Amino acid sequence: MLKPTNPGLWLFICLCACGRPAGQSIISRPIPFGAQREQLTLDYIRQHYDSGATDIQTTPQIIVIHWTVTPTLESLYAVFGPDTLAASRNAIRRGGRVNVSSQFAVDRDGTIYQLMPGNRMARHTIGLNRISIGIENIGGPEQPLTSSQLQANAWLVRRLCKEYPGIRFLIGHHEYLAFRATPFWQEKDPTYVTSKQDPGADFMLRLRQSVSELMLLAGPP
Numbered sequence: 001m002l003k004p005t006n007p008g009l010w011l012f013i014c015l016c017a018c019g020r021p022a023g024q025s026i027i028s029r030p031i032p033f034g035a036q037r038e039q040l041t042l043d044y045i046r047q048h049y050d051s052g053a054t055d056i057q058t059t060p061q062i063i064v065i066h067w068t069v070t071p072t073l074e075s076l077y078a079v080f081g082p083d084t085l086a087a088s089r090n091a092i093r094r095g096g097r098v099n100v101s102s103q104f105a106v107d108r109d110g111t112i113y114q115l116m117p118g119n120r121m122a123r124h125t126i127g128l129n130r131i132s133i134g135i136e137n138i139g140g141p142e143q144p145l146t147s148s149q150l151q152a153n154a155w156l157v158r159r160l161c162k163e164y165p166g167i168r169f170l171i172g173h174h175e176y177l178a179f180r181a182t183p184f185w186q187e188k189d190p191t192y193v194t195s196k197q198d199p200g201a202d203f204m205l206r207l208r209q210s211v212s213e214l215m216l217l218a219g220p221p
């Protein structure tokens with residue numbers, strides 16, 4: 001293969017061939033997800049969504065953007081690592097034993113990590129877990145999300161829309177209750193809800209502007 005020596009040419013080739021900024025990629029770094037976690041996830045699906053479910057596969061239609069509040073990628077892995085929910089998670093403990101997680105995480109510098117397959121259920125958004133993909137961003141109210149994270153989220157959203165053509169919605173976690181009382185909402189227990197602020201209206205506005213060509217919806221039709 002012909003190897004250009006001009007770095008600018010390499011950049012040009014990468015932008016043409018990959019349609020992405022040079023250097024953007026997904027690093028596979030799975031969280032532990034063995035037989036026990038899979039069974040607990042299936043238990044969650046049966047309890048909340050479908051008592052006859054036989055697997056933890058999802059059909060992604062919604063991308064949900066989060067922030068972690070935990071300040072580093074390593075602290076996020078520490079939170080997501082165990083199979084079972086931490087005892088301190090009082091607000092959602094009655095929802096079941098399986099631990100929370102998301103399929104992707106974006107570090108402060110825009111590096112993207114894949115924690116789970118995009119079509120296996122993660123516990124990240126009540127009511128919508130079986131039809132959504134969660135993207136966590138390292139940051140929170142005291143640690144505003146960065147422009148590198150914004151760019152990485154936009155790149156990842158575009159990529160996921162290609163991989164899962166059924167994706168129609170892009171929402172922030174703080175917007176998820178708009179799906180309540182619509183056919184998309186699968187939670188059986190009407191009292192099992194939480195109030196969320198992540199990742200905030202400003203980040204979602206900028207992300208939606210970045211991927212406006214995808215025509216994703218911000219809420220139920």
Ligand SMILES: [Zn+2]
Pocket residue numbers: 065066067124173196198
């Ligand atoms: Zn969240």
